[in-house]
Amino acid sequence: MDKQISDRVVERLPKYYRYLQELSKNQIQRVSSKTISKALNITASQVRQDLSQFGGFGQTGVGYNVEYLRDIMKEILGINNVHTAIVIGGGRIGQALISYQGFRGENVYIKAVFDVYTEHLKSVKGVEVYNVSELENYLKNNPTDIAIISVQKENAEKMAKRVVDLGVKAIWNFAPIDLYFDGAVCENINMSESLMRLIYKSKV
Amino acid sequence: MDKQISDRVVERLPKYYRYLQELSKNQIQRVSSKTISKALNITASQVRQDLSQFGGFGQTGVGYNVEYLRDIMKEILGINNVHTAIVIGGGRIGQALISYQGFRGENVYIKAVFDVYTEHLKSVKGVEVYNVSELENYLKNNPTDIAIISVQKENAEKMAKRVVDLGVKAIWNFAPIDLYFDGAVCENINMSESLMRLIYKSKV
Numbered sequence: 187m188d189k190q191i192s193d194r195v196v197e198r199l200p201k202y203y204r205y206l207q208e209l210s211k212n213q214i215q216r217v218s219s220k221t222i223s224k225a226l227n228i229t230a231s232q233v234r235q236d237l238s239q240f241g242g243f244g245q246t247g248v249g250y251n252v253e254y255l256r257d258i259m260k261e262i263l264g265i266n267n268v269h270t271a272i273v274i275g276g277g278r279i280g281q282a283l284i285s286y287q288g289f290r291g292e293n294v295y296i297k298a299v300f301d302v303y304t305e306h307l308k309s310v311k312g313v314e315v316y317n318v319s320e321l322e323n324y325l326k327n328n329p330t331d332i333a334i335i336s337v338q339k340e341n342a343e344k345m346a347k348r349v350v351d352l353g354v355k356a357i358w359n360f361a362p363i364d365l366y367f368d369g370a371v372c373e374n375i376n377m378s379e380s381l382m383r384l385i386y387k388s389k390v
Numbered sequence: 391m392d393k394q395i396s397d398r399v400v401e402r403l404p405k406y407y408r409y410l411q412e413l414s415k416n417q418i419q420r421v422s423s424k425t426i427s428k429a430l431n432i433t434a435s436q437v438r439q440d441l442s443q444f445g446g447f448g449q450t451g452v453g454y455n456v457e458y459l460r461d462i463m464k465e466i467l468g469i470n471n472v473h474t475a476i477v478i479g480g481g482r483i484g485q486a487l488i489s490y491q492g493f494r495g496e497n498v499y500i501k502a503v504f505d506v507y508t509e510h511l512k513s514v515k516g517v518e519v520y521n522v523s524e525l526e527n528y529l530k531n532n533p534t535d536i537a538i539i540s541v542q543k544e545n546a547e548k549m550a551k552r553v554v555d556l557g558v559k560a561i562w563n564f565a566p567i568d569l570y571f572d573g574a575v576c577e578n579i580n581m582s583e584s585l586m587r588l589i590y591k592s593k594v
Contacts, residue, residue: 199590200583200586203586278490288566291582356591364431377492378493380404382403382496387400388535388574
């Protein structure tokens with residue numbers, strides 16, 4: 187698994203994992219590239235090429251071993267390990283992310299939320315609430331893998347830089363601005379861009 | 391504007407629009423491909439190639455006319471027209487989307503929310519609350535451009551198919567499963583996939 191995996195393949199990795207996970211839950215033991223292809227809207231030859239990169243080799247007439255391939259994917263993705271997260275910005279989006287339990291499937295646990303105003307956040311259960319002024323102190327004492335940025339656009343870059351400077355290596359950004367940093371990885375969830383693409387594509 | 395625009399360019403379109411919109415707000419009248427390139431993390435030659443497809447031609451030493459290009463982008467994207475939307479699934483994500491006013495920038499107005507249980511939704515302001523059994527009736531009387539799907543994974547495809555069969559042409563899907571339909575456009579916001587990519591990239 188030493189060779190570099192291209193960005194396009196990385197885009198598809200989680201889709202394979204999620205699908206294999208689902209098959210496994212439904213006690214399906216073998217799957218063909220054709221079935222994967224249909225389910226994920228990826229050509230069968232692309233599926234075979236992608237999976238061969240991860241040591242997944244389907245057998246003609248038998249297909250891929252679902253659990254084996256899923257476990258490999260899980261390890262490649264790194265979600266077999268627990269990761270800790272904090273949320274910066276306790277507004278609507280931040281609160282929705284905290285309430286949403288779905289990320290435990292990826293072994294990600296939100297430990298704390300930071301905001302300038304914290305009163306409205308007192309009720310959040312299982313997640314500690316801090317004033318943003320305590321961010322430096324918190325991160326010194328609680329090494330954190332992922333910072334989820336859900337502040338206003340104007341403050342997103344500043345807040346992300348602050349946590350990156352404090353050693354956070356992964357930024358999951360929900361503010362409507364794309365963030366990039368040297369020394370940290372950013373994934374930008376840009377809902378407004380997605381909405382624009384939807385409108386564009388539905389009219390062409 | 392008759393020629394087909396490639397998927398990769400469509401991905402970048404909203405980024406250009408958003409950036410030009412921001413420049414325009416800050417009263418900046420001209421911008422070079424180099425400045426756009428830096429801001430959006432796209433090579434300058436790619437910027438020039440993309441923008442030339444939309445009739446945007448920068449002049450050496452002068453750059454692009456910000457407002458002119460922004461207005462073209464707005465028209466190409468179709469966000470100069472008002473679009474109506476409904477939310478299907480009034481859980482945490484659905485509620486966050488309803489509360490979030492940011493989509494008005496894209497001229498998108500959420501008119502109604504549908505759920506099996508509607509009692510907890512009574513307080514949502516400006517958005518009518520309906521039981522999902524009223525969906526057919528509602529759509530007959532209120533032609534709707536966009537259906538926002540925020541139900542459980544298990545129900546996403548079924549609900550999306552229901553609205554597509556009733557004539558909705560655009561599906562904005564937040565359920566953790568990719569949807570594809572003939573006769574409708576789907577944009578899938580897959581947070582869990584994004585999170586997996588983030589974890590993968592931060593460990594390589």
